[in-house]
Amino acid sequence: MIRFLIVTMLLFLNVAAWSQGKATLNGYLKDGANGEVLIGVSVYIPQLKAGTTTNPYGFYSITVPPGTYDVVYSFIGYNTQTVSIALTGDVSRSIEMGAESTMMQEVEISGERVDANVVGIQMSKNTLNLGQVRKLPALFGEVDILKSVQMLPGVISAGEGTSAFFVRGGGGDQNLILMDEAPIYDASHLGGLVSVFNADVIKDSELYKGGIPARFGGRLSSILEVRTIDGNNKNFQVQGGLGTLASRLSVQGPIKQDKASFLLSGRVSNIGAYLKAADVDNGVTFYDLNGKINLKVNDKNRFFISGYLGRDKITFDDGDAGFGWGNATATFRWNHLFNERLFSNTSLIASRFDYSLEINDPAQGFKWTSDLTEVSLKNDLSYFINTNNELTFGYHLTSRRFQPARIVPSSEGSLFKRTEFEKMYALDHALFISNEQRINDQISLEYGVRLSIFQNVGPGKVYWYEDPQAADNPVRSDSSEYNRWETIKAYINLEPRLGVRYALGEDKSIKASYNRMVQNTHQMAAGTVPLPFNNWAPSGPYLKPQVADQVALGYFQNFKDNMYEGSVEVYYKDVNNVTDFADNAEILLNEDLSTEYRQGDSWAYGAEFMINKKKGKLTGMATYTWSKVMRKIDGVNQQRDADGNVYGKTYAAGYDRRNVANIIAAYDYNDKWTFGASFTYSTGRPITLPSGKYELDGYMPNTISERNGYRMPDFHHLDLSVTLNPRKNATRRFKGQWVFSVYNVYSRKNAFTIYTRTKRDDDNHVIGDGTQKEARMIYLFPVLPSVTYNIKF
């Protein structure tokens, strides 16, 4: 590790020496109307055919031979600015960009350079167009970026009404979801009806599916990076909305003009009120709070503090039983400019996810809580060496504490006793370095490596078993006690990352990438869709790190002056130590849970086609994905061969959907009316259904022949929406907006799941002698209209 650091430093110093006698232009790019920094703005010097883009903090730096240049700043949705700058020495120039459109609709502050699809090295990445997302129909009218993520090529959803998503054959726990750099462990409200992301405060969102840069790690399949807005530092602004599911209000404004701003936003569910009105004795609430303070001390130092707090609470039978879960995050960031070319971001991040389950009963009452807390320190540096090289490197340290279960009896007489499961601790270090290098006009490379050093540490007690995976009876044989910070188990992995772009002309390119990803935090989800109650666990004596290798190849072409973006990508992903539970695993309240883990192989491949129209009155995207994902794990899907030996048979993962096609479109008819449409089709997901039944005592259990051996019916629905911006908006400060949407227009009965039971009539009475069984399909949403009213002033 020391050597690695020295090499890094040497490289760094050498490079600095090479670039003597040059001048550096740097600065920040901001939206002229509200002071939000702009991410991914193209900064281009035509005379040199050289350029760069702003980083996630809106900063850019470019080093060129001294001279006077016309510098072109361009960004989707903004007027291109050309500025003549005399670079005799280092120059700092921050630019405020004006929006193209002066319509009442909010200006998009997300995006990327117009031709990023073709010229960027990064492949397998999708940037959500939030402006478009807002115009599209949404379930219950609640704009949700996770539902849009589920529409992207290479992304599969488990079904409607869930926030879970599956990227290129990866499991639901293999996505790292970051909000302002803090990980969100469960992004669902109400089990997934909506996500925790309040669209009013989302500035930018990107999904990395492959060719993942070295600065990211910890999850195998994707990184979903969500950034919240900084807060308007020019004007005070209030925004809100009243929807079917929830109400929203956010306030932002300057603390000190152009220097400091704040954002405070809240969303709370309305459902409880409906339930009360309907005299239902179950209660449901959720809320989200986002806050942020943004402070620019001087040109060299900027600080951000952002926080998120969200919770769900569901109660049954007037509070006899209840559940809650929620995320809390805090991010403190410091952007520091060491010199014109060395930019540093230091973040201190805390994230906590917890759930609780409570049953109030004199004899059997208890409260069960579980949580996961992490604190991390990240230092990322970008060194803008010259127009051909941009070096990023850094160090991340994360400490995690896992509390699987703490059970407290709710009364003296409860049959439950106070129990606390062994806590688990982990330390994660990561060192990374990566260089983005332009070789010539055709070829650009991004190459890097991430060294991940993982330690499962004490304090803790680890039980040892005679045979931890014995079919029915793992017996504890011994135990070991570990002191604080003492290593229980360590895993060291080197993760190479490589990306290549070969330009075939101005508007087309070929890209290839390879990445290795390592995951040391595993979610032990039992079903296809992870629930908040599925515990997370660190790698350790019984769980090895999951490791994924992915190769991807893509062809990218833009048409008609970047009006249309097209891409085709193919990938192959191989995963070792993919984690599942053994057949018949006992998951609840099992102190020997580690004996129920099984690890094995997973492999996935697919092809993704996308055409995206980003400009004009009509915008939209059409995608088609063919993919396959299989798993083979000893102890899972157990079968016996001809000799009676048990083996784990290969099976399709529960989210293996072969064909997925999505079309979304938004049409700005005029200033007043905008129309949206969305259609999705996918092959039914695999499910395990019975092959027969038998009698035992008075029961009639099903016989199972194979895991995921059956497919549910195809899944598809069409949704439409209309957004009305009254004309009077144009002349007044207060702006109102109506959004009408219809979900599942032709009322397709999409199977959510299928279960079996004794055949019963509509009144739930058994038909006949009770020997007959039936399968039932649950579907969630028939045609579903909704109305949302939004305000802004």
Add this chain to the structure above:
Amino acid sequence: MNKYIKQTALLALTALLVTACDEEYKMDGLKTQSTVVIEGLVTNLPTRQFVKVSRSGDFYASGKTERITNATVQVTDNAGNTYTYVHNPNGHADSVGYYKPAVPFIGQVGRTYNLTVQADGETYTASDEMFHINPIEELEFRVDDDQVDEPEDEDFPNRIYEVLMTVEEPQETRDYYLFRTYRNGERIWAESSEEDPEIYVTDDVLVGGEINDIAIPGYFENGEVAGAEIYSLSRPVFIYYRDLSKILANDGGMFDPPPANPRSNISNNAYGVFQASAISYDEIRIEAAE
């Protein structure tokens, strides 16, 4: 508790959503395979010993599954006894497929019993140990207010009494229990007629090493006789029942683990279980003070 956990997920999505519905779904292309099913019980009570041999059948078939009446069934124990079983010795129509010991016997706590069944030219074997059970110390009844407010079974609004059981739980051993309850001698299969039969099985860890005033499954009305039976189980048989209860309550793998066949203690891929249990029984008549 399991039930509540499952409800969260399904609640948020279905129970809560007035829009959610379910309807019958016809599964096609099911690969049905007929497999031997063996169910054997040895107890410490007279006349309760039996072995049932049948076959698994088609999911959509109605009526009882096919019985095997020409099997050879034998039980031995580790004290050197051999018991030969005969098919339906009393010729009851509803006992087809049931085998009884030719010479009645009573199982002994501490012994291990071995079962051998020959059927369809195959041999199936299993063994199980009979563990001790303490007698039920006390049964009490009381009004359950929740049942008064909202009865579990809407068809029987007078079933408002719950019955509490107390049994001494040995602290030095890890013990496993199966509960069955009776209403006027009739087995209670579920707390409500709207639910499919349920299994009530536990180990002593979950109950904190005590069985004090635990409500037995089912609710009763005034005048009824509530019967409670508690069976000792070995760990493999406990695991079998726990697995069985999982597959009976499975939601199709959306939130539950995908269903799997229970881990059986019977060899050669037969379905079913061979169980040696000591049984304690007690009953109480619900006589409410007017």
